[in-house]
Amino acid sequence: MADLDQPDTDDAALRETQLRAALVQARSENAQLREANAHLVLATVNAQSLQDEAEAANRRQNEFLAMLAHELRNPLAPISMAAAMLERMPQPTPELATLHGVISRQVEHMARLLDDLLDAARISSGKITLAVAPLALGDVVERALETVQPRIGERHQQLQVVLHDAALALDGDRVRLTQVLSNLLGNASKYTQDGGTIALRSEPCELGVRLVISDNGTGIGPDVLPHIFDLFTQGPRSLARSEGGLGVGLNVVRNLVQMHGGTVQAHSDGVGQGSRFTIELPVGAAGTAPAADDTVASVPHGACRVLLIEDNVDVCDTLKSFLVLDEHAVTAAYDGRSGLALALAEDFDVLICDIGLPQLDGLEVIARLRAREQEEQRARRLFAIALSGYGQPEDRARALAAGFDEYLVKPVRPDGLLELVAGACG
Numbered sequence: 001m002a003d004l005d006q007p008d009t010d011d012a013a014l015r016e017t018q019l020r021a022a023l024v025q026a027r028s029e030n031a032q033l034r035e036a037n038a039h040l041v042l043a044t045v046n047a048q049s050l051q052d053e054a055e056a057a058n059r060r061q062n063e064f065l066a067m068l069a070h071e072l073r074n075p076l077a078p079i080s081m082a083a084a085m086l087e088r089m090p091q092p093t094p095e096l097a098t099l100h101g102v103i104s105r106q107v108e109h110m111a112r113l114l115d116d117l118l119d120a121a122r123i124s125s126g127k128i129t130l131a132v133a134p135l136a137l138g139d140v141v142e143r144a145l146e147t148v149q150p151r152i153g154e155r156h157q158q159l160q161v162v163l164h165d166a167a168l169a170l171d172g173d174r175v176r177l178t179q180v181l182s183n184l185l186g187n188a189s190k191y192t193q194d195g196g197t198i199a200l201r202s203e204p205c206e207l208g209v210r211l212v213i214s215d216n217g218t219g220i221g222p223d224v225l226p227h228i229f230d231l232f233t234q235g236p237r238s239l240a241r242s243e244g245g246l247g248v249g250l251n252v253v254r255n256l257v258q259m260h261g262g263t264v265q266a267h268s269d270g271v272g273q274g275s276r277f278t279i280e281l282p283v284g285a286a287g288t289a290p291a292a293d294d295t296v297a298s299v300p301h302g303a304c305r306v307l308l309i310e311d312n313v314d315v316c317d318t319l320k321s322f323l324v325l326d327e328h329a330v331t332a333a334y335d336g337r338s339g340l341a342l343a344l345a346e347d348f349d350v351l352i353c354d355i356g357l358p359q360l361d362g363l364e365v366i367a368r369l370r371a372r373e374q375e376e377q378r379a380r381r382l383f384a385i386a387l388s389g390y391g392q393p394e395d396r397a398r399a400l401a402a403g404f405d406e407y408l409v410k411p412v413r414p415d416g417l418l419e420l421v422a423g424a425c426g
Contacts, residue, residue, distance in 0.1 A: 073410040081318040155195070229251055229264070250266075262282065305347065307351050315354075320332050336365050
């Protein structure tokens, strides 16, 4: 009988051994699975940490660029005003007129560089929105030509413009489309020799309208051409860097065109063979758009009583002198608290106020002034112009919400400022 029971005992032992082995293997696999899960959790945490760090770095970069623009625009403001004062001096000598032209052009160039740099940062972070409205193709081209014509004329370059339909309607942002064309035309002038030829033509295409900007300038090398719209991409330079730039303008162009539902392409047969940039944009549903009427009537004005609050002494003094030349009575303050005290104690027609002031910032100044006007139920409201080195849309919106009527980014266009002041007193 013992012999008959032996196989059952052996089978039971074998099954027990197999179960123990399976249990050991299961425990091992379970441990490996826990370890893999731990690694996955750690990898997820690390990935989130890296993403958070990248987003924080991007925020710091945008904040730095905004601060950089603010700090660089501050010294540009008095330079711009000083140049405008040179132009208004009685009986200027030819040498003085030449100096005025040089200073004005360089200030405008630096302001455009700052705008391109900030636009590149804002586009990458999704902070640019378009103010889309029907506009005529010819209007956009005319505005762009106004920007670049002085530079082209200075270099005695030939500009050929042929539009197949100037009244053709586009649904777009007038400021941004003008920026696109002026940027491409400015580049064409920059990279074309004195006396060279630049051409702008339009023609219909499947998408809507095609704009072609071409030149017979330095061209684009085959190694650069595929990356020409990438951020910070620049072609070969001489040691003199006479064609200076930041390498961000074309990146801004591509992004703005794409935001309008269009495309932009670059072509060149090589270095020394000129270049061609082709933009295709959709047209508006209306087919044609009324031409914009930019005529500004000359409004005679008397002496406005202006309160100027600006903590940068050079900006304040040059701006005050510039306004005085236009026969305005100007009172200046160098900080928000003393400026507010003057505004509450005296009657002024216009307030020109910097935003970043010591002791009391410009937003608080205008908020308190508007509150006083409401309390006293004044019949006439002070016209308030904000000045700032910050040019982002949210900065403008915050200032207007606080009570300012206009928001100007430094360096201020002198004629534009005079028009605002004269309009407030007209």
